[in-house]
Amino acid sequence: MNVGNIKDTDRRCFDLTTPYRIFCFTVESEQLKDQWVEAMRTAIGEALSNSEVAERIWAEPSNGCCADCGAASPDWASINLCVVVCKCCAGEHRGLGPSISKIRSLKMDRKVWTEDLIQLFLLLGNERVNGFWAANVPPSEALAPSSCSRDRRCFVSHKYRQGKYRKYHPLYGNQKELNNALCINVQCSDVLETLSLVFCGADVNCPTGMADCPSTLSLATAHGQPLQAEFLSRNLNTELPRSEVGGAMETVHYMPSPSVSYNGFLFKTGSMARAITERKGREEFSRRWCTLNDGSFSYYESDKNSNPNGTLKATEIMCLAVSPPEKHGYDHTFELYSDSDRLYLFGTDDPESHKEWVKSIAKTFIPANAEPLLRLGFERIGRLKYKDGLNLQTPKVGWFALVDSTLYAYLDNSQGEEIHLRKLLELSIQNDNEVLVLVERGR
Numbered sequence: 255m256n257v258g259n260i261k262d263t264d265r266r267c268f269d270l271t272t273p274y275r276i277f278c279f280t281v282e283s284e285q286l287k288d289q290w291v292e293a294m295r296t297a298i299g300e301a302l303s304n305s306e307v308a309e310r311i312w313a314e315p316s317n318g319c320c321a322d323c324g325a326a327s328p329d330w331a332s333i334n335l336c337v338v339v340c341k342c343c344a345g346e347h348r349g350l351g352p353s354i355s356k357i358r359s360l361k362m363d364r365k366v367w368t369e370d371l372i373q374l375f376l377l378l379g380n381e382r383v384n385g386f387w388a389a390n391v392p393p394s395e396a397l398a399p400s401s402c403s404r405d406r407r408c409f410v411s412h413k414y415r416q417g418k419y420r421k422y423h424p425l426y427g428n429q430k431e432l433n434n435a436l437c438i439n440v441q442c443s444d445v446l447e448t449l450s451l452v453f454c455g456a457d458v459n460c461p462t463g464m465a466d467c468p469s470t471l472s473l474a475t476a477h478g479q480p481l482q483a484e485f486l487s488r489n490l491n492t493e494l495p496r497s498e499v500g501g502a503m504e505t506v507h508y509m510p511s512p513s514v515s516y517n518g519f520l521f522k523t524g525s526m527a528r529a530i531t532e533r534k535g536r537e538e539f540s541r542r543w544c545t546l547n548d549g550s551f552s553y554y555e556s557d558k559n560s561n562p563n564g565t566l567k568a569t570e571i572m573c574l575a576v577s578p579p580e581k582h583g584y585d586h587t588f589e590l591y592s593d594s595d596r597l598y599l600f601g602t603d604d605p606e607s608h609k610e611w612v613k614s615i616a617k618t619f620i621p622a623n624a625e626p627l628l629r630l631g632f633e634r635i636g637r638l639k640y641k642d643g644l645n646l647q648t649p650k651v652g653w654f655a656l657v658d659s660t661l662y663a664y665l666d667n668s669q670g671e672e673i674h675l676r677k678l679l680e681l682s683i684q685n686d687n688e689v690l691v692l693v694e695r696g697r
């Protein structure tokens with residue numbers, strides 16, 4: 255049944271068309287008109303709405319609260335990100351554009367809610383999906399139902415446009431392996447794993463290499479996985495989360511030394527997306543059992559746990575920075591930067607253990623050709639992409655260590671060289687903090 259239709263006709267006029275009559279209204283200001291139009295459209299929408307789909311979706315208990323702010327009885331959903339959200343958060347999702355989030359109403363967009371889509375939302379549910387999208391939300395950034403629209407916009411953009419809080423898949427950054435894992439996984443019923451693969455970079459449109467099922471979608475269908483197929487078909491053109499800083503990192507080929515192993519307790523803060531400028535008090539750290547083994551650094555709730563809370567492979571570590579003593583609540587701290595733009599802060603009161611951790615972690619990720627860097631008393635050590643005066647076309651990966659005002663570098667298999675920062679003619683930051691330009695005299 256069509257209750258009515260509202261049409262904007264002029265700056266101060268609008269029409270209400272009902273099955274029986276057309277009413278033309280004129281109001282005193284454009285703003286007032288917008289308010290009337292909005293209110294009437296909402297009223298018509300509600301009159302047309304139907305709670306059947308909503309009631310079914312809410313049968314999964316965690317779908318009864320907004321996935322972003324926690325508001326009760328959310329009646330909107332992003333059908334590709336697979337979250338059920340409230341009206342206010344849905345507005346912010348719409349602001350991201352349909353290439354990121356496809357927002358539909360549970361009550362009004364009845365046609366879109368096929369049985370498979372409903373089943374997909376029951377299988378996943380806000381809680382499990384947030385285990386991926388919101389795995390690392392700092393309490394200070396979390397939304398509440400009463401959050402203002404600015405905070406809401408910021409949070410929704412961080413969460414889905416940048417993927418800032420997501421749980422990184424262990425294969426993150428390795429496109430070939432991600433695609434391969436996706437092709438295998440769509441053949442089973444674990445849609446949550448597919449979601450994690452896709453939103454960590456697996457390409458939904460990657461070729462499967464099979465003549466009879468050339469796409470992941472056809473592969474899922476052929477293996478009798480309609481919910482996998484439903485999820486994939488909603489994400490054929492989705493723009494994947496991208497952090498604002500940095501582009502794709504080229505694969506770095508080198509073998510970390512497998513022999514390094516070390517373990518013990520360290521104190522750790524939540525991982526961060528930005529450099530730490532403020533002091534972190536002792537209360538912000540939690541005690542974690544940490545291990546360094548087979549080229550991976552892992553941290554656990556306790557030494558009794560067998561599943562790590564997180565793991566950083568040596569190849570993911572971009573930089574290790576040693577903070578000056580007493581910079582934070584623990585006497586000795588160091589920071590690890592991962593290539594997925596996460597930063598981890600660890601601390602201890604024991605100087606010996608600190609020294610041993612720094613040495614062992616550096617040894618794990620610094621390749622053999624840059625090994626002399628390990629013998630330096632560095633404040634910071636790691637890899638950077640660089641271009642130099644002779645070759646400005648393709649960036650290469652170099653290894654650097656900073657000691658006082660000297661930057662020691664191992665570039666492209668060359669012998670080590672030293673850049674004396676005090677002698678620089680110029681030091682500038684370009685492209686929104688992404689590029690640091692050093693100009694030496696005579697170069």
Ligand SMILES: [Zn+2]
Nearest residue numbers: 320323340343
């Ligand atoms: Zn909400």
